[in-house]
Amino acid sequence: MWFTGGRVKSPGWKPGIGASVRHTRTYLRTTVTENKNFFLRNVWYYAMPGGQLKPGNAIAKTFLGEPVLLARSRNGKVFALRDICPHRGIPLSCGRFDGQEVECCYHGWRFDETGRCTAIPSLVEDQNLDFSRFRVKQYPVREVQGNIWIYMAANDKADTPSPEMDIPLIPNFGDQPYKLVVTSRFPCFVDHAVVGLMDPTHSPYVHNAWWWRATPSLVEEVKIFDPSPYGFTMRRHKIVNVPRLYSILGGEPETEIIFSLPSVRIENLTAGHHQVSNLTAVTPISETETEVTTLLYWDMPLLTALKPVLQPLVRAFLNQDGDVVIKQQEGLKYNPTLMLIKDADTQARWYYQLKAEFARAMEEGRPFINPVKEQVLRWRC
Ligand SMILES: [Fe+2]
Structure with missing residues (x-):
């Protein structure tokens, strides 16, 4: 099945990031003097409603300025990969997803749900290239109460979510999805x-x-x-x-x-x-x-x-x-x-x-x- 999601377009006009907020003594008697605009990392962000990602489909989204391909395999499991092929940098979302692996549209390189390369069609028999070491970054994702959450780490080495910072839950609804x-x-x-x-x-x-x-x-x-x-x-x-x-x-x-x-x-x-x-x-x-x-x-x-x-x-x-x-x-x-x-x-x-x-x-x-x-x-x- 071809990708169903469109890529996120930047708005036609360019608003400013916006002024930073200064807490002054006049108003709050606080010692904090400024807050720079920055994205918080090492936290779970809401990615999308789970019901909008059907089995066998993939959707391209951007989180914190990073291109991400969210996909749900045929068996229902959600995974997320950096939406860029490590070979020539083309978005993987330009290719296709067969419900199990993602295939790049440029040279047919294939990647599994962990981001590991599983096939390079151009290789001939005696070209023993260990392509399994070619990887696309995988993002931790979880599906809870009908919602898909994505963990945005500070860097690639810190991509194991902290167990303390958990995904917030609605009490008394178990794993029921939203209405x-x-x-x-x-x-x-x-x-x-x-x-x-x-x-x-x-x-x-x-x-x-x-x-x-x-x-x-x-x-x-x-x-x-x-x-x-x-x-x-x-x-x-x-x-x-x-x-x-x-x-x-x-x-x-x-x-x-x-x-x-x-x-x-x-x-x-x-x-x-x-x-x-x-x-x-x-x-x-x-x-x-x-x-x-x-x-x-x-x-x-x-x-x-x-x-x-x-x-x-x-x-x-x-x-x-x-x-x-x-x-x-x-x-x-x-x-x-x-x-x-x-x-x-x-x-x-x-x-x-x-x-x-x-x-x-x-x-x-x-x-x-x-x-x-x-x-x-x-x-x-
Ligand atoms: Fe409001």
């Missing part, structure tokens, strides 16, 4: 997408839709935060200003929101006996492009029946975030110094601190120390 998925591309550096999605005070301005906001006026919110593995958790609480869409769940909705590195947000909402969870994962494609995937898990048959209505609403919600990022890029071209104010931007500040600490700990070969402490945050939204 609904929406993917969007934001034309920005990953940090702007992450900070935008965890920002608690943009909702009245960006998500001002009748089906989302119950009241037009701003109300004060008080939330308790705790450190959690490689991130922080907004402690479980009753939702005061219940979004209209949540009324279909019945009961009094409660929620907790967990953020973990590199860029995964999980909201676990319970109402009555039911649970609805939202996993939003942010994956850097390049320095100017970021993929955002929102997945919903639920245990209510009613929501499954309402899926044709919910899907466009989730898409509209994500597009609202994407549209504001496109506008933001217009300003970031001029490299302005940005601000983080308390308490509305404290989560964004934690994100930058977590990311910097993880990178430093990796560099120094020491354990990660979570910089987040238990804290009460207040804002109006």
Whole structure:
């Protein structure tokens, strides 16, 4: 079967990577003075919904600026190879995948799922070339709860995933896959997408839709935060200003929101006996492009029946975030110094601190120390 996926095209216009964020004493009383734009490595990134990669198919994608060929063999196993033939550098995705091995379109070199070369058709009988030592880089991948994750190591020698930094799971769903998925591309550096999605005070301005906001006026919110593995958790609480869409769940909705590195947000909402969870994962494609995937898990048959209505609403919600990022890029071209104010931007500040600490700990070969402490945050939204 020929490859089904298209190669990722760079956007027609060239937005700036965006200004780095400076934490100044005026706003947050912190000693961190700048955060350079960099991709976090030695972590698992969301690669794609598993259901979109059928057995015998392969899809070309870019992660952190690296071309990757994701493939699912006929027996269902997912694997990932660097999408470049080591012979002449042509993308392997220009060739074909027979459900077991990848064949380069240029000279027919073949590679198995580990990236090992298995055939060079041009060799004649007495040319005893040990081609099995020719390899394409293989990326560790895992399929969990319907999702494919890829491990992006700092270098080729460190491509064994750390067992401590595991893939985040939705509780109580076992290995059930998602019920609904929406993917969007934001034309920005990953940090702007992450900070935008965890920002608690943009909702009245960006998500001002009748089906989302119950009241037009701003109300004060008080939330308790705790450190959690490689991130922080907004402690479980009753939702005061219940979004209209949540009324279909019945009961009094409660929620907790967990953020973990590199860029995964999980909201676990319970109402009555039911649970609805939202996993939003942010994956850097390049320095100017970021993929955002929102997945919903639920245990209510009613929501499954309402899926044709919910899907466009989730898409509209994500597009609202994407549209504001496109506008933001217009300003970031001029490299302005940005601000983080308390308490509305404290989560964004934690994100930058977590990311910097993880990178430093990796560099120094020491354990990660979570910089987040238990804290009460207040804002109006
Ligand atoms: Fe948003």
